[in-house]
Amino acid sequence: MTKSKKVFLNGVYLPIENANVSVMDRGFLFGDGIYEVIPVYHGNLFRFDSHLERLENSLNLTRIENPYSRYEWWEIMLPLIDNAKDQYIYFQVTRGAAEKRDHAFPKGADPTVFMMCNDIAPFNEKENGVKAISLEDNRWSACNIKAISLLGNILLRQQAVENDCAEALLVRDGYVTEGSASNVFVVIDDILITPPKSNFILPGITRDVILELALANNIPVSEDVISLDALKTASEIWFASSTREILPVVELDGVPVGNGKAGRLWHTMNELLQTYKTSSATSEK
Ligand code: PDD
Numbered sequence: 001m002t003k004s005k006k007v008f009l010n011g012v013y014l015p016i017e018n019a020n021v022s023v024m025d026r027g028f029l030f031g032d033g034i035y036e037v038i039p040v041y042h043g044n045l046f047r048f049d050s051h052l053e054r055l056e057n058s059l060n061l062t063r064i065e066n067p068y069s070r071y072e073w074w075e076i077m078l079p080l081i082d083n084a085k086d087q088y089i090y091f092q093v094t095r096g097a098a099e100k101r102d103h104a105f106p107k108g109a110d111p112t113v114f115m116m117c118n119d120i121a122p123f124n125e126k127e128n129g130v131k132a133i134s135l136e137d138n139r140w141s142a143c144n145i146k147a148i149s150l151l152g153n154i155l156l157r158q159q160a161v162e163n164d165c166a167e168a169l170l171v172r173d174g175y176v177t178e179g180s181a182s183n184v185f186v187v188i189d190d191i192l193i194t195p196p197k198s199n200f201i202l203p204g205i206t207r208d209v210i211l212e213l214a215l216a217n218n219i220p221v222s223e224d225v226i227s228l229d230a231l232k233t234a235s236e237i238w239f240a241s242s243t244r245e246i247l248p249v250v251e252l253d254g255v256p257v258g259n260g261k262a263g264r265l266w267h268t269m270n271e272l273l274q275t276y277k278t279s280s281a282t283s284e285k
Contacts, residue, residue, distance in 0.1 A: 008076055008091075008115040016116070025112050027094030029101055031149025033112070034058035035092035039120065039242045041277050043083030046242075048074060050205045055093075058146045064095050067111050080117035088243055091115035092148050120243060126270075129250030129262045130166035132237070134228070135159060137170035137177045137200070144199050156180040167239050169231075169252065172200055176226040179239045182247070183207040186226055187236035187265050196223040206240040213272045219265070236263035246270055 004015040026032035036055045039046040052070045059066045068076065077089050092114050098106030139152035157180040160168040168180045176195055178184050183204040185194045192214055197203050214221035231237070235258040237249040246269055248262035257263075 005116070006080060008080060008113070010110075010113055013079060019114070021112060021114070022097040024097040024099070024101070025094055026096060026098060026106070026109070027092065027112060027148060030103070031147070031151070032062075033092050033094030033148040034062055034064065034146050035090065035148050036146060037242050038077075038089045040081050040087045040089060040117070042086070043081055044280070045074070045077060045089065046277065046280065047205050047209070050208065054146060054203065054205070057144075059093065061142070061145050062095075062147070063105070064093055065111055067093070067113055076115060077117075080115065082117070086120045087117050088120055089115060089117050094148070123244050123247070125166065126245070126247060127262060129248040130239075131164060131251040132167050132169045132179075132239070132249045132253075133160050133163050133165045134171050134231070134253055135168045137172040139170075141199055143177070143201055144197070144203060146202060153180045166247070167249075169237070169239075169249070171228055171231075174228050176228070176231055177201050178204075179241075182239035182241040182244065184226075185210065185236075185238040185240060185246075186231060186234040187263060188226075188230060188234050190220060190235075190265075192219055192221040192265060192269075193224050193226055194221075195226060204240055204242075206242055206245065209273065209276065210240055210246065210269060213269065213276060217268075217272060219268070234258075236265055238266055238269075246273060 004017060006013050007016045007019050009019045021028065036051050038048065038051045052073060056066060081087060094112045096109035096111050098109050135156050156168040167182060169184060170177045176184055178201045183194060185192055194207060195201060211221060237252060237257050239247040248266040249257050250260050251257060
């Protein structure tokens with residue numbers, strides 16, 4: 001018999017099939033909660049403090065109480081991790097279960113905390129690149145909060161998938177924001193460009209790492225707006241996220257990007273990231 005997956009729910013570890021949440025939970029009724037995704041490379045939580053800082057920020061902005069200290073969060077994660085694999089920790093905090101459905105915050109509800117650890121599925125298309133479609137970014141204007149209410153992102157991703165694309169590249173008022181579940185980088189005139197942090201994008205941890213690696217390796221880089229017209233002149237376009245790392249886009253809206261293959265800078269940055277992952281895992285031990 002295969003062993004069932006162990007998850008963490010409200011202070012206890014239990015088999016996933018026994019992990020139940022009240023139908024009155026505000027996460028279920030309203031999508032009233034926030035989440036984080038932390039990659040784990042061979043047992044090491046990648047950029048743990050950066051992810052926790054973003055969690056704290058999402059909790060502050062939604063006024064959901066943080067039930068644990070950073071050290072307690074770390075301690076909760078460890079028993080879920082299989083050191084032999086590349087995995088990611090998914091965890092979410094909702095405002096908890098209330099007695100009745102009312103939009104305003106309930107009094108006295110305790111946050112619901114759920115955490116699980118999944119294997120990172122190898123993304124085979126990485127070297128070959130993926131197709132993307134540009135879509136109007138019709139989400140709300142608090143995209144810096146990592147909210148579990150992802151309906152906007154889901155509908156956009158689904159539209160991409162139904163158009164045989166791996167990701168949607170979102171454009172708001174004529175300017176690139178991000179992907180439906182990733183940040184965006186482009187290469188124009190040999191300069192690596194990504195939109196600046198704002199309330200219209202999630203401040204991605206992978207994005208930060210790429211910017212740091214570019215600066216440390218003398219790769220010209222800029223945090224700047226990217227118009228739809230400029231996007232069309234890009235020799236490379238990448239999506240960046242914790243679960244897919246850096247994904248080269250080889251076709252946008254049916255038109256090849258650059259020479260239609262993963263670009264030179266993507267190869268360089270991907271290698272830098274792989275080295276960085278290994279070295280940061282070693283130094284954290
Ligand atoms: N999503 N922007 C959006 C809208 C995202 O959902 C994500 C990640 C990112 C990249 O952030 P990071 O580099 O910290 O993963 C940007 C995660 C992986 C998800 O929802 O599963």
